[in-house]
Amino acid sequence: MSEGSVARSRRRTELGLVALSGIITAAAYVLASLGKHSTMPARMVPFMLFVLGLLACGHVVVRLTAKGADPMFLPMAAFVHGLGFVMIARLNDRWAGLQATWSLVGLLAFAATLIVIERTGDLRRYQFTSLAAGLVLLLLPLIPGVGFTSGGARIWVSIGPINFQPGEFAKILLAIFFAGYLAERRDLIVDGHIRFLGVTLPELRHLAPILVAWAVSVVVMVGEKDLGSSLLFFTLFVVMLWVATERTSFLVMGGGLFAAGAFIAYQMFSHVRTRVDIWLNPWAQESGRGYQPIQALYGMAHGGLTGTGLGMGSPDLIPAAHNDFIFAALGEEMGLIGVATVLAAYALLVGAGMRTALRAQRDFEKLLAVGLTTISAVQTFIIVGGVLRVVPLTGVTLPFMSYGGSSLVANYVLLAILIRISDSTARSLHEVPDSASIAERFATWRLQRAARMSEATQ
Secondary structure (H helix, E strand, C coil): CCHHHHHHHHHHHHHHHHHHHHHHHHHHHHHHHHHHHCCCCCCHHHHHHHHHHHHHHHHHHHHHHCCCCCCCHHHHHHHHHHHHHHHHHHHCHHHHHHHHHHHHHHHHHHHHHHHHCCCHHHHHHHHHHHHHHHHHHHHHHHCCCCEEEECCEEEEEEECCEEECCHHHHHHHHHHHHHHHHHHHHHHHHCCCEEECCEEECCHHHHHHHHHHHHHHHHHHHHCCCHHHHHHHHHHHHHHHHHHHCCHHHHHHHHHHHHHHHHHHHHHCHHHHHHHHHHHCHHHCHHHCCHHHHHHHHHHHHHCCCCCCCCCCCHHHCCCCCCCCHHHHHHHHHHHHHHHHHHHHHHHHHHHHHHHHHHCCCHHHHHHHHHHHHHHHHHHHHHHHHHCCCCCCCCCCCCCCCCCHHHHHHHHHHHHHHHHHHHHHHHHCCCCCCCCCHHHHHHHHHHHHHHHHHHHHC
16 A cells, blocks of 8 residues: 555544544434423534534644544544533533633644644653653642642642643653653663662662652642542553563562552541542441442443433432543443443543554654553543542543543643654654655755855855
């Protein structure tokens, strides 16, 4: 198959899947509105045009800037985003309006990321800048007058009329730092000379920067009572270190450190003990502390196999159904079949990320793809597992589905970087024609202009 035909085939596949996601979203919105109001909503046509327009714009941007990218990324994100928006609109019209605004901002950030980052390797030069920026963002909520507490966690920042969670963007920056640092020092870390409990460890000076970055991020998140992000940063660090070194000992040591840290946190922090107690037996909790997970379980049980039907259930009885428990709200109205479809979409999204990592030709791109995919996969597992009581509920957002601007914008930026890595790999493998970036063309023009001016003065 020729280079041009590969690109056309992938983009045609993406277009078909994006169109299908848009149709499903529009149909779900109509069904939810009919079930809720028993009438056809007046804003149905503007809504469908808005949703389909956003999806079409996203596809056009990928077609123009990343012709060789994997065709599964954008459609799967569009599918879960669309269903999440339908459920938010089903719960509250005001939330739906705000989420629509953030959807537009997220797609703009998605397009800007693909346009600005033309070569993924350029990010490698900014690894320590990414580290500094990521740690600053993590510390922002602790600054008096800037950060504030909401929902029991101090993870919010208020700048003028805008409130956002800086940790959502910090995780991407730290993934860039980890990928750049490990790609440069992989051999030094692997060739350790220190023996400890039968395990060969590298010299401390080679691991110190990445250990400091990991420790600060985890300690800050614990101090801000953001347990979900603490677990996410820890998992990100361990997985990327394991992939970079290919040494199972680091994975085993990471598991041991996690078990020790979890035990210490349980003994030291009352909010950790509360979360664990609610997880083990929500019915035994006093003062209604187990009310949220109980209502979520009742809602999903009510949905059964096929669900009550969009607009026909009572998801408003589940506290925080628009963010922490949106998976339970979907389970009530779409049933086991519906949520299994959603999980399949996340699995395809994660699979596309891991396929991109396996195909990547450069260590930095491979590690960055693994890190970004790990963020999405672990975040999905934490919140879905918490709702289903597989793990204690920690309050992270479900990527692309939960209500919230910070999470939505950050996840679209993450998605754009994965698409750029996938496209870069396709060019390296000569699956699609390669071409000079705008920056490279500008640099060439400047050199040619300087050469002409030099010749003219001679």
